[in-house]
Amino acid sequence: MSVSCLQWEKLMRRTQYGDLASFRNRQNVIRRCELLKLGCRPWNLSLVSVIIVTFSNMLLTMLLLQSEDCDTNYTGPADDQQPETNGFTEWNLAVGTSESAVQQQPCIDARDYQQATPESDVLRMDVRLGRWDVRRLYKMFDSVVVGSQYTALSDKYLSCIATQSSVEKLHSLVQVAHYWTGPISIAVFTAGDEDFVVFQEYLSYLRKCYAPIRERVTFSVAMPKARLVNGQPKDAQLPEGLDCLKPEATLNRFVQGQSKAQTTWKTKNVYPQNHLRNLARKNCQTDYVFLTDVDIIPSSNFSDLLNEFLKNSACDKCAYVIPTYELDMRVRFPQNKTDLVRLANKGLARPFHQKVFIHNQYATNFTRWSWDVSTSRGAGDSEIVKSGKVHVSHEVTNFEFFYEPFYVARDTVPAHDERFMGYGYTRNTQVYEMYVAGYEFLVLSPIFTGHWGLQTKKGRPAWRERQNSLNRKLFEGFKKEVFARYNRDPLKMMKRPN
Template sequence: MINCFMKKGYQRRMSFKSLLQVGCRIWNFGVVSVLVLTVCNILLMLKLLHIERSEGGQAGPRPVPPLPPVIMDPFFPHNNTPVFDMNIHLGHWDNRRILKMIDHAIVGTLFDELSKRYSVCLATQSSLEKLHSLVQVANHWRGPISAALFAAGDEEFGLLQGYVDYLRHCYPAVRDRVSFHLAFPWDRLPSKNQPIKRDGNLDCHHPEGSLHQLLKHRSSELLRWRQKNPYPQNHLRNLARKNCQTSRVFLTDVDIIPSLGMADGLEVFIKSDSCTSLCAYVIPTYEVDERQDSAPAHKARSTQQRLQMNLPEFISASDRPSGSSELNPLDYRLWSELDRMACYRAHPNLEILKQYLVRAVERFFQEVLRAAIDDWQRRLNAFVKWEQEQSRNQVHISHGVTNFEFLYEPFYIAHDNVPPHDERFIGYGFTRNTQVS
């Protein structure tokens, strides 16, 4: 508000021209003031709306931290320079001689030093299609990382070399912390150790987009072979784990992103922990739904109404505690496994996708789903208790677990003397629980 004061005597002696000039000035000043106030009001409303959405809106997945600092220059592939320092004709075989494996094909510049400094090594495995996730893994985990990679034949091995070269060039965390190991199927061993020849450069700011750019070079013959041959997950898990040089191992899949600072927090916890043997520390995990165009299927209105009618104790999505957006009575973990079993590769059309889904559903047992529903209330209570524990900043034990649950596949930290994963199980779907049981 603007207040104007003028003396009465002076106001009476003003000429019409003076009044006109003063009036115009006041009018101009008033217009500018109104515009300024309007802009400020709009900015204030936007800020209040942002705060309201942040505090009062439905809780969603935790935001994904930004990618680590990258080398600003674009990456130009070295077409004729081998990326891995190894002899492709040497290596060791698994017990059934279906996979040939090579240890430490290329070692991170700080891998040895970090293995001496930290007592936990993160072991992970990946095919070429998911390798972009390693960027965030290396950015979040400051300790040593042992990564086992799978490639079939010269074509895929050449693409894999090109992408590993890109990761090491663009991301210092990958170059410093990760030691790579390789596994090849017996019938598609590579005959040469060099990246595939191609033109163009890759953008260091977009690891996933750069990977998709490389994957376009795959031939239809390679894609057909990949569809017919399952991915040897347990072989790669064992390969990554046994190449860790620390006393304890944190074995994960490549798309499991550890929390920032987790390696350092674990170091403090382990040094103060009194358990010296037969202890495994399960790490709570969240599943982030990356879809932005619609709600997850289990939060759809029709699904919520059906569950409300058939399950008297059902808690709707809007009434669940903060952070439990993916928790539901049908156990979203089972749906995640169904996705892994049926959608681990891109399908050329909808009919083939339906066939894979039908096969995956047939592998589920009714008693498993029934048990998941019956156990939901206990899971929810445990989750709420764990959420309340997060007020403590340091790494600590939330509660003890002594009972075994069917199909339970946790990610955990343990000494490296735990049993290996059963390599008779190949492919996606409940291959980790064979080791836990």
């Protein structure tokens, strides 16, 4: 008959023991009962085990994190060996694997990995990375500096300016950013370390002096394989006495410091326009893209008026053409369409490239576009003209191969073919493919764009014609590919030599 531990205890406490053996028997019984009690509560053992395992894991984790090669007393390299910051972090990753390099490696806390803030002028890029074009001729870096309001503006507006520039023409961005209140994506071409340094300096100047650029513009970078950059981006230290009212003079001051070899290289080598156009366009975050060059300036209140128009647009294959005029350097930028037409009537403004190459913009039909502000045409009384809202003035009905309008379209249009580099056949081949693909070209009013200077053929360098001739030969293969892609030849390009 079994007796419980509790009964045994009560019995033994009432019993008097006169000898040592009896006392020992009593103690053994008590110990066995205590063990039985502990066995009745197995969760006690489980709790103790969990606590032990937890503390063991914590100790092992701390030991693993404390690498043998990590010097906790590391204070950084000597002053004459300071590594260049790369815009991403405040520390430099070890490049070599020598014993001395490993022994001097500092302890890295994940909290030390700090990206450049949106307000920072340091380019968020590692020159050892980047992405190559399909022929590995150019390396590109997306959105290396982003305006503080760029993402918010991309949510607010339906369209984004996608433009491109060499370093020498970046001053034109100032006026563009003041007239266009939406997001702007610009791709900048830099060739070699000298160009890259000037770009960083001028970028700091632009963002310091002009809030619209600091807030609205995102910068991307492209560089040729033949002149890749060696040094990582730095926080440019601007010299004293820079005038925020003189962006062009300030840029010239930076550029003048470049060597003759740098200038010669840029003169002899092609400028990859189409690479840059694609780069700028794909860093826009809006449904529509306004493809321009950096020196094409939008009219007043352009972005807001266009935004209201696009809200009611349901056309997926429409390219909205923006009339572009050259402006005499002596005039002020026209405040509205009426002002622009008045300047044109006085010979102080004219359609873009009218004297240089009339086919460039001829199909836009500038005469038709100007009717609604001419009282002699009797069109000035229409309600939509009085409202000032953006509307379709007319459709392009006389499309021709060399047509190169600046237009707004959904970001689903064909890309610019990157085999065409330099000048000639760069923009018009993309517009031609759009036309073959079935896009309509509709001219908008009353918004417009302007370009400073009445251009003539005398100012065109000989090397542009050489580049044009090379691209003309490439077009022979391009037009066959377009025909095979869409099985259409509306301009009968397959039946005539280029």
